[in-house]
Amino acid sequence: MEKVIDVQSLRKDFKSYSSRSGLKGAFRDLFTRNYQVISAVKDITFSVNEGEMVGYIGENGAGKSTSIKMLTGILTPTSGVVRVNGMDPHREREKFVRTIGVVFGQRSQLWWDIAVQESFRLLQKVYKVSEEEYQEHMGHVIESLDIGSLLDKPVRKLSLGQRMRCELAAALLHKPKLLFLDEPTIGLDVLVKLKIRNFLKEMNQKYNTTILLTTHDLSDIEALCERVVMLDEGKIIYDGKLAELRSSWGDGKQIEFQFFEKVKKDDVVSLFTDLQVDWSEGDRDNVWVANVANDEHVVSEVIRVVVDSFRISDIKIHEISTEEVIRNIYEEGILNG
Template structure:
């Protein structure tokens, strides 16, 4: 069953144009002019129950607008969407009982009262039975380590403490779908790690569906099996993180340092039939570029392991770099073409170096 269904979803806003000068301001009083701004441009996707999906994009790409439509805060201009079988903006009272929402820059806790009092108020809002509330609260307090701060006013909490409380508040009624909008923004590494581990455990235990928007791609790598990439209101990639790396990464470069007695020709001979490109750094150090494909690092090492390897270093383009370059090129397909061009260039450069190196070996 699909937890979230989005079909041809579109949202646009009318933004008033402000004319310059006193005359322009006077004209605006009587006849206003508007620009049409498209925030989400006819997107479609489905998220099955129990999946953790990353929803990423640059500022202004349409991420938060999508989340607000999925949570019923905004009404779409056109298109269809369902969450847990409900249309969010039409069946709001029934719908909100099955979702939890955390906005990293907005709080759902009352600022001047103790955290536990906020939880009790939310219990009444969501109509959670007292026994179920106590059981759920005990579990969340233990997992998120909230025991020492339950009676503190929210305004006296650190950012990390407040975000742990925000997560507990969003989950106090045990929702089946959770929307997280920048939940780790501004947090230190330790708190981020704790929150990631908690979310993974919650997903494993309860099968909670999570849609996560973030600028921290380490959150995506730690949590998500799938990523949807948005640019200018349109989806430019929807698939697994592994596929993203495999299709649009530059591949891996392995630096091998030998004790001696090896040549570029020998290494090429040993790895013939594998789709790799060798180059020579110095008498003892060689690089092999391995595109994402049939060849793997283990296969390369298996072929050359008898050549007395002293040291190995594996270099791989990380997810941040891949995503940054996709946005710079404007589309994922352009990025894929760029990877192919890089591969051809590396092969050409390696071939150009080969005659020089052969001459150096003969001398």
């Protein structure tokens, strides 16, 4: 299977300068500067095959944005090899950018003061898309994203959800082999998110478009991606199927108890000495959540003991969410070293 992204020992270092204190220090800084080398991306290696939809996740400062900028040719690597669509993104930039689409949730590729369709037409010229191809492909895209009524409006008059749908259409105008999505649904309501997710699935199935999705909204990852690549402190700490991550590190249940009276954490913790139960405060008053192993006997015993000890108004049992699994991995450093 063809590798759309092939990264080998990719590294990016930055110099961070610090100023000396006082007038004497400022004078010395004119001739010699103190600096330290900070590694934002530390020798990462991974590949993405054609047609894959991969979630690229990590906390702020993990190295996601820096590595994406190297993959798209914006930054030059300090060392290592990066090949995207068979090209060096930085050295073959003009040819390379015609083969990718990019959507950054915080930045626009549309012209602010002109109508959306005029932006599309300008991009048609930039990417040298024939009129026949434009009409056939963009007609389908415009219908799927339900943006026909927006084409005559200036971009500045669009809501965030409307603009993001138009941004997505613009990124796919030239039918790129690879689509980079950075927080594409940030701040959007549920209905717009669903529309965008369904559209991305359709593009992936119809054109075999490869998608690399960077987001903090893990519901997007769950809806679209079978595989995730997790970064922490510039290193890849997990690269594999999302389902395997959940089964390996999320094998538990959460039992949510709604108490009639106010109950302190020590009151519920003291109930169990032989069972491993981790308690956390719920998102409502008088609610405590027991995190336990995914074992029906353990679950039954915890419920029995709590119900025998307190007056309970409601009980809910949840599977541990993907968001909880990943949060625990980062907080506890489970996959590091």
